Amino acid sequence: MTSRLSAITLNTFREAMRDRVLYNLILFVLLLVASAPLFGQISIGIERLILVNVGLSSISLFGVIIAILVGIGLVAKEIEKKTLYTILSRPVRRWEFIVGKYCGLLMTLVVNAIFMTVGFYIALLITTHGLHQADANLLVAIYFIVLQFMMMVALTLLFSSFSTPIFSAIFAFALFVIGTFGEDLKNFAAMSKGAVKWLTTGVAWVVPNFASLNVISQTAHDQAVSGGLILFNTLYAVLYSAAITAGAVLIFERRNLK
């Protein structure tokens, strides 16, 4: 089982690498590093704040876009091109295929995030003329971005397991937007009454809460993130991703491929 999972994971990663998905990050890193001196000129005194907000938001957005663009084709492309036929005829269980695909795309995004983080810290080093103790807090924000990737990969995979790539992209992006305003949804639910309250509360619990994973602004202002929140968000992202991936497996296990 492990060898089959790792084979599918590595092949998914290799596909993303050779499809040049990761090359966008080189462009991103170069742009960020090259523009670093500009931040000092256009925003005196708050250059670090702007760089952190722009840099980390870009890492998050780039990753989510890659998660959606690659994720929507993970299963659909294998069905369309019939490469799945030669996989399912082997001793590969359908859940192994889905989990392997999940791990492969997540691996791609993590490698992506590592490269972008290095580029981001180089830009920070140039802008602020050295790294400081508070800059370590930024790693927590990046860790939360990776947790966000975990959930996005699971969601795109879920949609990819039963829908066309275009609809999968629409569904996944819609959920990303809704999830980004997850806290507002909860606040709305708290203010509502009757059936609307039940409905919005239900939706707020089901959609991914990306708002709680966004601590970019907090860390940009040198505010530390509590250990409790790190633990809670880790558990939340792992459990949410596991539940959504299990849903994708359940759908795919029953799917007749044409």
Added chain:
Amino acid sequence: MPAIEIKGLAKTYSTGFWKKQTHLALQGLNLNVESGETFGFLGPNGAGKTTTLKLLMGISFPTAGTATILGKHFLDPEVRKKIGFLPEQPYFYDYLSAPELLDYYAALSGLSRPDRAKRIGPVLERVGLGDVGKKQLRKFSKGMLQRVGIAQAIIHDPEILFLDEPMSGLDPLGRHEVRELIQSLKDEGKTIFFSTHILSDAEALCDRVAVIHKGELRGVGVVNDLRSNVAGKSEVIWEGAEALPAVRSLLVESHVTGKSVRGIVQSANLDSLLEKLRQRGGRLISVTPLQGTLEDYFLAKTTEEQAVKL
């Protein structure tokens, strides 16, 4: 114990979004394939050949029926280690090289890293791709891709091979090469189940064939027996075209060239024809029994229904 035993396998597809319509792709298929046999699964396009293979490979699920392969349920993972599958007009990950692709498939089939390293080179040599190096599959010709397809099907040395239209879309040379490859696998004692609508391939390679049409099994048997089923015709050549009107009703077909007539007659009518020719002064040149072909059998089985309707 048969290598493959198909029991009442059926598949119905639903089409349409609001108003569901059902399409019966396969009707209660019963079939046995013996170990070491090369079995041809014949039928015109849309007959149900690929549907059958998809069901056996676990790609889609049967509406009814089941199958065993090597005595175990066909979806048993242990069975999957012992089968190889080549889909129709295969497409492979074009960003991989042939050795990378084979390594991936061998890993999925459960081969250890050392075993994979040992097998990839010889298998590529065997399919005539020993010199492709690290060239990506996107640069391969159709014939080369078909050979890669066969290589991935045999990389784990399976006992049974399922090949869906293995010669489809290949030029004559490519077809010849693939045919040679299948012959060599047959000589090794592999059980081969292959679907095709190219009858000459089936005739050349198969021990037994089955004919499927509109999802229904129309006939199955040893190739030579099936040929003789549709034989029973003779070619009669005589001189004396004036005798033709009197015997035309006995002939399946006839051609006149100058004074000579060439007629095809059912063997049952041969004596009557010869008698009438003698009476009408026809001078007999030759009588030759005709050998039936698989094509005759195939056409007979796939046009039965049309003939009844007409």
